[in-house]
Amino acid sequence: MADITLLYVAPGAGDAGSGGGVPDALRRAADLEVRVAGALSAARDQFDGAIDCVVTAYELPDGTGIDLLAHVRETAPDCPCVLYDDVDPGTIDTGDVEGEIIEYIPRGSGDGERLASVVRDLVANRMQVAYPLPHDEDERLTALARYDPDDLSVTEAFDRLADLAVEHFGGRVAFVGLVDEREERFVACQGTDWERLDRQDTICTHTILEEDLMVVENVQEDPRFASAERLVELDIRSYAGATLTTPAGQTIGTFCLVDDEPRAYSERERTYLRLLADEAAEQLELRRRLVEAERGTESGRTESETEGGREGES
Amino acid sequence: MYGFDSGLDLQPVSPGTSVVITGPAMSGLTELTLRLLACGDREGLIVLSTDDPADEVIANYERRDGRFDHGRMAVVDCGKARETTSEDGNVRSVTSPTDLTGLGIQFTSLYEELYRGGIDAVRVGVLSVSSLLLYAKEFRNVYRFLHTMTGRIRSADGLGVFALDPSSHDDRAVQSIVQTFDARIELRETDGGREFRVRGLAEQPEDWRSYEPVAPG
Known part of the structure; x- marks a missing residue:
């Protein structure tokens, strides 16, 4: 191929x-x-x-x-x-x-x-992308693939966390997003029904270069995003996102809050957002281990069935 | 390896590297950028100039490095009618710094001509990223433009030297753009003259080093 x-x-x-x-x-x-x-x-x-x-x-x-x-x-x-x-x-x-x-x-x-x-x-080398790339982008994408993003939308734990965030912050939207090679996929989204966005239209693709979190109090006053039409269409006027990091240190996504008006986030609010992001990252890790354990069991079963079959043949 | 003039306390850097020089435009940013672009006898040069006309860039370059060899050196400037302005085709123009499409086409076509001419070490300068940011209709287009340039420089074993005056821009924008490059050279003016320091390049001095300008600018 x-x-x-x-x-x-x-x-x-x-x-x-x-x-x-x-x-x-x-x-x-x-x-x-x-x-x-x-x-x-x-x-x-x-x-x-x-x-x-x-x-x-x-x-x-x-x-x-x-x-x-x-x-x-x-x-x-x-x-x-x-x-x-x-x-x-x-x-x-x-x-x-x-x-x-x-x-x-x-x-x-x-x-x-x-x-x-x-x-x-x-x-x-992804030479014509319109956003900054992490220096470890290839390793980051390899790590993300291990978290099986195609199937993650079924995980209700993320919905509950996003729900909690909307309740706590009183904002319009909270979401858990995974930043893939060309797009961001929303595995949980409360307050709206976004499923995916081109990576160049997201603020999260900038957040994943941060060590901890990124706040944009007024999107229209930030030169990185002020001319992004898609953000205007989606009515994103303020943003706070905390990174989702694997135990090996790869940032694979974000936990975010967005609002339709400019707003600031206090230190206490940022700490709470960090907590929610850490919880989401832990859920991702638990789920990865579960999926890999199931695959291991299935693979073990298949192997033993194959071996059993061979024994039966002999 | 790409070496630099002995008046600068800089070790040679590896092929494929792109460096951004940040500092005040009025305090030697262009001068230091052109000094890092000073070529060896077998190297090629492409300068994209957003503010100054090509003849001024060439005059500035020759003041520091001797002859501008049209056989292996080229300049693209902005603000004229889009046409080839020299007989050898190595001095070109696009209509304005907003025309990143035209700049990208001219840059890559010149790089290809040098490659086909057997020149495999090319220094590339951009004077300046500040103007690209000021004039760009969308910030993200500047990313795409810079990624294209640094990507080409990396894959073709070139050297990129990009000038940026941070005082003209929002700090968040500057921090974000600087991430596009492999390394950063910070320039500052002091009571006694000018100093620079290097971030992100192995085996280079990370403390402030003074240097003597060779010409105004």
Whole structure:
């Protein structure tokens, strides 16, 4: 199975008899699965959550690579994009997306080996994300995977803790969130029904770089978040988040309070929030041990059944 | 390794490193940044200038380091019509510091040209991150831009030197942006002159060290 799924977009790409127009190095690479599109509209149709990187020509029959960049940033904002063309960079019209980033690799006469190398770097090093990354991000994500986040929403203990927080602080929303590679998933949420947010739209992705907790008394006055439209849409005007840390020291999520008006948090309130976060982290740890013990039992049972079967055969 | 002029008490740093220099813009921030960008004979250079026109950057650079070699050195400035402004294509412009898309395209295309020209050690300077933050429509776009640059510098074994004047920004924003880099050099002015100290680089002096400026700026 390929490590990276790539969307390659160029006029004529995919046409029969031309090898699809895809550079040889991309077609040869065992670690790359290449999907192709010959136009902007086809690229939009093909672009989904499985795509790890987009490589596009500038001029497309029904638009430009910059138009595709705008679509990618709206749909899957962390996905890296590359312009692969020989057009003079100075003539590229960046139009309405002049804050977004796309790499430029000259097509030249090579077989695309350099392009393949840049694509691997972009994906592996998450080079086009729009938020700060912890220095131990890979280890952090590995740790998070051990807590089985796909199934965590069934855990009622987190709902009770979030409920307690809303009652105690009198705020609008309390939640337990796990910060995954591309999104934050809410495993408990009281006061609203959020399920997930793109990571770049969350304050929590900044909180996980803190040692303890982060308070933003007025989101609109904090330059890091003042221009974030999604926070305005969700009516998040103040925020307090405490980190959820594993026994090994990896921060995998946050316990948070948000309100629809600016507010401050006293030392006592911060201490209480810390307590709630510690309790949530302990619940996560207990649950991880339980799940691993169950898996161990099942795996042991399977092994003994297999061995029993073999004995029966002999 | 990337070395520095002997007037600075700095040990060479490893390829792939990106350093932010923080200090007052009017007290030698540009001067110190350009000194760290002074290239060896076989190194390449790309400077992104948000405030000063390219010819001024080149004049400043030459005042400290001798010749600006167009065969392996390039400048992208902001504020002119987007067009190639030199015959060799190594002096370029984007319309404004808000056009991070254009800056990113010019930066990566120049890096690729140096790479294809066989230059595998490249120093990259940004003068300055402060202006990018001031002009950016969204703060997070600056993150994405800086991640792209530091990521490219890391994977291509380059050296990044980024100038930032903290006094122009909210402390929270500065702390957050500084986390993007591998190391920080703090600059300050004292009664007797100028001093710097290093944070985050192995085998470098962490205490304040004085140095002599080589030219105003």
